Amino acid sequence: MENLLLLHGALGAATMLQPLKQALQHTYRVHTLDFSGHGGKPLPREPFTMQLFVQDILDFLEQQQLESTHVFGYSMGGYAALSLALHHPQRIRSIYTLATKFAWSVEAAERETKLLNPERVEEKVPAFAAALAQRHAPQDWKQVMQQTAGMMRQLGQSPILTPDTLPQLQLPVQVAVGDRDNMVTVEETLWAYRLLPNARLQVLPNTRHPLETLPLQDLSQHIGQFISQVDR
Template sequence: MENLLLLHGALGSAAMLEPLKQALQDSFRVHTLDFSGHGGKPLPQEPFTMQQLAQEVLAFLEEEEIGSAHIFGYSMGGYAALSLALQHPERIRSIHTLATKFAWSPEAAEKETKLLNPEKVAEKVPQFAATLAQRHAPQSWQQLMRHTAGMMRGLGNSPILTAGTLPQVQLPVQVTVGDRDNMVTVEETLWAYRLLPNVRLQVLPATRHPLDTLNTEDLSAQIRQFIRQVAVSPTPIR
């Protein structure tokens, strides 16, 4: 069996990917990890960066003695996977992104980080705050949120995936987005699709951003299909 690594999104955790992991275990050796500060993993004192998250993926592959793996990255996880592919393409067989935001600018970062105010979240959506507290205990979800906002500002000022770098990612990629995603537009996903040289595009109908709104059986089937297509025809015809 081939290795498949599942990467969670910002403020998420490996536990959120457990249903998908279970659904795919009959086809792959499935691995998950928690990024720093997520799922109870220690939070660094300094705000983290996307480069750091990519290095955490590489470190995980090294620790688990995984020579190469297919990667499924949800949201931020997809960005981290593609960032790693720019530096270590030999460690990645293919990348399947879902709901990954590609269009980062100072304006986009400002819009996203307005939603990452811990005090306002605790006041206006206490149920979500309680979920975050449980998901990331014993770490501070408030500090994690601040770190995440800092990372987004860093991407806004200096994005890693650009019109200059995306064409360098030669390995097979599938970019997937929901047509009703309120955080990631179909247009920005098309922008990435047009720049990646070895890529497939999928737009999911009537689909929003949250991972838990997707049907696990359908998503696992899509991941299987993509990896099988890569094995049969590594270079797709657009």
């Protein structure tokens, strides 16, 4: 069986990918991980950075003795997978990204981080705050959110995936985005697709950003179809 690593998004955790893991585990050896500071893992002494999350993946591959693996990366997880592939292409067989934000700039980071105000979230969306508290316990979800905002600002100033670096990624990539995603545009996904030398583009109809809103059976089939094409 092929290895398949599932990577969660910003403010997420491996537990969010458990239903997808269960749907795929009869076909693949499915692995999940929590990025540093997520899902109850200790908050690192250093700030959140994409480089830190890339190292998390490398460390996990070493711990699990995985020479190479296919990767599904949701949102930030897709960005981390592609960033890893830039420097360690031999460790990744293919990448399927879903709802990954590719177009980072200072202005884009400012728009995104306006939504990451813990006090405002607690006041305006208490149910979401409670979910984050449970997801990241015993760590402080407010620190996770603030650290995430800092990482986004750094990406805005120094994006890793650029018109210079994306063409270097020779491995098979499928970039998928929902047509109703209010965080990631079809246009920026198309931009990345055109720069990637060995890519497929998928626009999912009537689909928003949150992973839990996607039909699980459809998503697992999309991932399986992509990997089967890669393995031919």
